Amino acid sequence: MTTSQPVPTAADADLHARLEAERDQARARVAELEVEYEQLLGNRDVIQEDRDTTRRILEEARGALAAAERSLAQEAAGDYGRCSECGQPIGDERLEALPDTTTCRDCA
Structure with a gap:
């Protein structure tokens, strides 16, 4: 006896594309924030509060990527x-x- 897989629909393709787009946007945001955070860490003129804020935003972006x-x-x-x-x-x-x-x- 063979079980058949459901046939993907246009709605399935739209959902998949939307989820992939959200993941890709989250990846790009994480990459952007990682660069920004590294630059802040290397700049002695930046106050610690700015570094901490960027780190928290980066952590949130990583969470959004994991969720996607x-x-x-x-x-x-x-x-x-x-x-x-x-x-x-x-x-x-x-x-x-x-x-x-x-x-x-x-x-x-």
């Missing part, structure tokens, strides 16, 4: 859009607003 990569992994596994708490589908509007969310509105 998780979303792509979930999509590849067929789990994207399913609540990690209750297992129910996450609403399309919520996913549109928060593409890396892992919980439905009720469980958030």
Whole structure:
């Protein structure tokens, strides 16, 4: 007995492209901030508060990149859009607003 894989739809392709675009934007932001942070570290005229602020922004950007990569992994596994708490589908509007969310509105 052979099981067939679901046929990808245009909506699946659009979702995948959107998730990849978000991941690529997050990667570019992380790379940009890493360069900026390294420059700040090497400049003795920059106050520590500026370094700390840039470091925090860089950490947030790395978190966004990790979330985008998780979303792509979930999509590849067929789990994207399913609540990690209750297992129910996450609403399309919520996913549109928060593409890396892992919980439905009720469980958030």
